[in-house]
Amino acid sequence: MRTAYTVETVRAAERELMARVPEGALMQRAAAGLAVVCAEVLGKVYGSRVVLLVGSGDNGGDALFAGARLARRGAGVSAVLLSPERVHAGGLAAFRAAGGRVVAGEGAEGVLRGADLVVDGIVGIGGKGGLRAPASQLVSSVRALGAPVVAVDLPSGVDADSGVVVGEAVRADVTVTFGVYKPGLLIDPGREYAGVVRLVDIGLELGVGVGAGGGAGAGVGEAEVEAFQYADVASLLPLPTGESDKYRRGVVGIVAGSARYPGAAVLAVGGALRGGAGAVRYVGRAADAVIARFPEALVSAGPPSKAGRVQAWVAGPGLGDDAEGLADVVGADVPVLIDADGLRLADAAAVRGRGAPTLLTPHAGEAAALLGVAREEVERGRLAAVRELAGRYGATVLLKGSTTLVAGPDGGAVRVNPTGTPWLATAGSGDVLSGLAGALLAAGLGAGDAGAVGAYLHGLAGRHAADGAPVGAQDVAEAIPAAWRDVRGD
Ligand SMILES: NC(=O)C1=CN([C@@H]2O[C@H](COP(=O)(O)OP(=O)(O)OC[C@H]3O[C@@H](n4cnc5c(N)ncnc54)[C@H](OP(=O)(O)O)[C@@H]3O)[C@@H](O)[C@H]2O)[C@@H](O)CC1
Numbered sequence: 489m490r491t492a493y494t495v496e497t498v499r500a501a502e503r504e505l506m507a508r509v510p511e512g513a514l515m516q517r518a519a520a521g522l523a524v525v526c527a528e529v530l531g532k533v534y535g536s537r538v539v540l541l542v543g544s545g546d547n548g549g550d551a552l553f554a555g556a557r558l559a560r561r562g563a564g565v566s567a568v569l570l571s572p573e574r575v576h577a578g579g580l581a582a583f584r585a586a587g588g589r590v591v592a593g594e595g596a597e598g599v600l601r602g603a604d605l606v607v608d609g610i611v612g613i614g615g616k617g618g619l620r621a622p623a624s625q626l627v628s629s630v631r632a633l634g635a636p637v638v639a640v641d642l643p644s645g646v647d648a649d650s651g652v653v654v655g656e657a658v659r660a661d662v663t664v665t666f667g668v669y670k671p672g673l674l675i676d677p678g679r680e681y682a683g684v685v686r687l688v689d690i691g692l693e694l695g696v697g698v699g700a701g702g703g704a705g706a707g708v709g710e711a712e713v714e715a716f717q718y719a720d721v722a723s724l725l726p727l728p729t730g731e732s733d734k735y736r737r738g739v740v741g742i743v744a745g746s747a748r749y750p751g752a753a754v755l756a757v758g759g760a761l762r763g764g765a766g767a768v769r770y771v772g773r774a775a776d777a778v779i780a781r782f783p784e785a786l787v788s789a790g791p792p793s794k795a796g797r798v799q800a801w802v803a804g805p806g807l808g809d810d811a812e813g814l815a816d817v818v819g820a821d822v823p824v825l826i827d828a829d830g831l832r833l834a835d836a837a838a839v840r841g842r843g844a845p846t847l848l849t850p851h852a853g854e855a856a857a858l859l860g861v862a863r864e865e866v867e868r869g870r871l872a873a874v875r876e877l878a879g880r881y882g883a884t885v886l887l888k889g890s891t892t893l894v895a896g897p898d899g900g901a902v903r904v905n906p907t908g909t910p911w912l913a914t915a916g917s918g919d920v921l922s923g924l925a926g927a928l929l930a931a932g933l934g935a936g937d938a939g940a941v942g943a944y945l946h947g948l949a950g951r952h953a954a955d956g957a958p959v960g961a962q963d964v965a966e967a968i969p970a971a972w973r974d975v976r977g978d
């Protein structure tokens with residue numbers, strides 16, 4: 489599990505550690521790690537030209553100390569001081585002593601043109617709001633140069649706690665972050681600006697988030713965001729045993745499709761079958777299309793409550809205006825996943841009143857409609873939006889997007905999915921995910937785990953299916969078994 493912590497938590501841990509180590513030791517650890525990564529990016533340090541962009545806080549200090557290390561190894565290092573009157577004094581002295589050259593703001597463009605590497609030490613976790621001038625202008629001219637950029641702790645202009653970017657931000661090839669991940673490095677748009685993230689151990693000790701906080705966010709000291717890795721997913725995959733029958737594996741019911749959108753039902757059933765369901769019951773108006781593609785599906789015309797025993801329902805993909813079918817499912821006493829049209833039809837009070845777990849799976853547009861805000865607002869502040877929705881509906885919410893997020897109804901760490909790919913932005917891809925995550929719910933996973941594991945497998949399946957070329961949603965569904973094998977290491 490990768491865990492990321494808020495600035496407040498990082499600062500508290502830093503204070504605690506600083507009290508136990510010699511003054512300046514943490515910055516030296518940070519600078520040493522930063523210099524190692526810079527050297528890797530350069531390939532050959534001796535004779536290379538490195539430009540440091542140095543802001544007025546400790547982030548600039550890290551850059552100056554790392555620059556001093558590179559200068560001692562024979563690099564020609566120039567430092568552009570954004571606020572010469574407020575610069576890390578110790579870092580500047582060390583930089584000068586190592587032979588580093590200080591450049592005034594007007595000389596920046598000249599040195600940048602010949603750079604083999606740019607080090608962004610403008611702001612780190614102390615950044616507030618969008619980048620101010622002159623930093624913002626400098627950042628836009630760096631982008632035009634084409635030299636590799638290494639960001640110190642996080643790309644300047646990216647909000648550490650949320651990944652929000654207002655105006656200009658540094659687009660890094662590599663971000664060297666210290667102690668722990670910050671949420672903004674894992675969530676888009678920040679994640680995209682960060683490039684490859686390298687974590688440098690500076691001795692910070694923070695426990696693995698337990699996701700048990702209350703209210704709008706994680707509790708102090710807990711992880712704010714966590715990202716599954718293979719092992720986390722592998723440990724949650726429901727595997728059949730010798731004792732398994734279809735009910736032990738999980739029967740999932742799918743209420744989806746309409747005369748106009750029969751394909752959504754086919755895709756959701758396809759996702760559910762590959763998600764490990766022991767059986768899939770389909771209820772709705774696209775039974776012919778479903779049975780033609782998946783003869784193993786058990787179809788009926790409805791209502792859902794008369795369809796037979798299921799351990800979880802998926803309702804909504806391509807459903808049109810079947811409010812009755814949706815209400816029937818919301819009233820069921822088993823886990824329910826609500827997607828697409830179902831989100832529009834669902835009564836918020838009825839969802840909040842449910843006893844069994846609920847998983848809502850909106851994309852940004854649907855989330856915006858539920859929250860009554862513009863889509864851009866959700867896209868700009870995905871973490872806040874997913875937490876807000878989960879709180880309002882008293883449900884687990886999976887917000888789809890380039891970094892899919894899963895938030896629980898009681899606060900705690902938000903799961904961010906690391907396997908997404910832009911190739912998944914194709915019609916019907918969400919229908920496949922709803923079936924897949926619904927099968928995991930039916931197998932007994934909690935709503936948060938079903939969402940996170942489903943998103944992870946779906947992303948991997950998208951990568952398998954695409955392999956660098958466009959794909960359709962059906963291809964993604966068919967690639968789920970390959971993703972499953974990947975995660976199990978087969
Ligand atoms: N603490 C530790 O143990 C360790 C910390 N470490 C390092 O310290 C970093 C944190 O340092 P920090 O606290 O000095 O803040 P930092 O990120 O340099 O930014 C503050 C400066 O930026 C300015 N500024 C703010 N917003 C701005 C904007 N929008 N646009 C432009 N400027 C803006 C702000 O100016 P002000 O608003 O005060 O005028 C202030 O001068 C951390 O990320 C890591 O790299 C490592 O060495 C490991 C040990």
Ligand SMILES: [K+]
Pocket residue numbers: 547608609610611612639640641642643644
């Ligand atoms: K930075």
